[in-house]
Amino acid sequence: MSDFYQTGVITTLHRLGKPSLERIEGELLHFSRTRPVALVLPALYSEFEGPAMPKIVEELSKVKYLCEIVLVLDKASDKEFQKVREFMAPIPGDVKIIHNDGRRVMEIYDTFKRNGLSVGERGKGRSAWLAYGYVIANGKCDVIALHDCDIVNYSREMLARLCYPVANPNLDYVFCKGFYSRVTNKMHGRVTRLLVTPLIRSLQSLGGEHRFLKFIDSFRYPLAGEFAMSTDMARVNRIPWDWGLEVGSLAEVYRNYSPRRICQVDIADTYEHKHQVLSSEDPEKGLMKMTIDICKSIFRTLASEGIVFSDGFFKSLSVAYLRLAEDTIMKYEADAAINGLEFDRHEEAKAVESFARAIAMAAETFMKNPMGTPLIPNWNRVTSAIPGILDMLKKAVDEDNR
């Protein structure tokens, strides 16, 4: 059970006491009559061969309040697509699978390209964006929830708590991000603990208070991949297709909506999914790639807010970050000690050194090309450029699922 302290400019919804899943699902079923909910699942075929997906399907088959489930399947052949359809069959209700490598969906991507709309490279960002397009085209749902497909300890309570704030018309939230502790026998979530929070706070200490930095710092787990939002938001928000997806999406939420309508919710006591390797020597892989993309996304957002960056600023930032991150390691060491968790201080320090190098690399890239934005255009712009695109997308997905 967590405390009830409210941090930052957004609302935090804690897990207090032992909330009943039956009650929350009952209410969601009631809300879904006026605010139908769609669930978007970006997945790779390889995830269907792992341990997480069977549990997710089992849990989702018990959920009654979902209006539709849209699974975007990446890196799958036609045969594998059919296998996934069979795999998802136990879930009652409307389940659609977008076959990213299918003939029809590939033609949809080609339509974007020839009309000058860059939708980036394949990945979670692009998959999620296409799924939003399908939900918009279907026009049945007012709320979209999204979570990853590699959650080993998935329970439908996560989904219920994630959807509740946006689906409940009395609360009037348009965006809700999940948070949780990523703890097993040790603390995980290195990028959030040792990069994002120290970096944001270093930027605040160097550049002074800034609304965006305050906004990002308000999230307990800004890199969490689980969120719910209104379908209207999916129309107006642009989505990054690289590893800056989570931070970039938050930047778009910050840009388009008041923080009063944004919340975060405690969705699970613990959360376990696949872990990325650090790959400190290769900036094109693993956590290093993720780190560089996240830093670039933050720098770009701040630049668009009028912050002026210089070489001197970035040099000071590296030093400030390093100091703050080292202090943070000490805090987590104490936290681990009192909870009896394993803590490898050397590994943590090595991660911080790698992240410092990544910040320098991101700064260099940003200074060379501050305009290089990997954002996928929002659906309003896409439908303006290609008026019939939503009909085409709907037809492609419906035919694939026939």
Add this chain to the structure above:
Amino acid sequence: MIMQDFLTLVLEPFREVFAGFKRFAPNMLAMLTILIGGLVFARIVRALLRKALTALSFDAWSDRMGFTVMMRKGDLWTKPAEAVVRVVFWFLVIFTIMIGLSALKVHAVNTLVAQFFLYLPRVLSAVLILVIGYVAAGFLSRTVLIALVNNGYHYAKVLAEAVRLLLIVLILAMALEQLQVAPNIVVAAFSIIFGGIVIALAIAFGAGGIEAARRIIEKGAAEKSEGKDDIQHL
């Protein structure tokens, strides 16, 4: 002598066949030349057309004009330019085959070829009706939608879709009638479907609008009678 007659009897059919072949061979050669030339020409046209349509960004234009959506709704997923190229190519191939067949100078084939060429304008006009009709239906449906939305009608989208559906039924009937595909059945089916939709709408709006219509008539009558009073006073 008997042997001579017998040989003549045996060889005569061969001679006749050979003479027939001699008469037919130039026609056959002409047909093959036409076919080969036509196929080469069709391939050249296909390559040139493909390049021209790519240069003109025909696919993107089709996307914006709604032709791509029309294709996708029919579950056709080739690129619009490629579809046009294929249609033109196969049209030229069929055209070449027809001309080639006519070079054979066989009566039955000639009749078939003549019928084909007579039917061609009908196919072209049916295609034209479909294309123009589809664009017009989209335009009118959108106009209705915007007008109704601006006037605050709740069922603007449904009505706009109804207009589009009616127009598409009309266009399809016109195209089929043009192609002379069971024209009597088409006209009857169209009359039944179109009439049915119109009657359904008339009943729906009529029955639902009795009160509104009564109010409008009563209001009009009241205004009229008030107007009469004014004149009398004057």
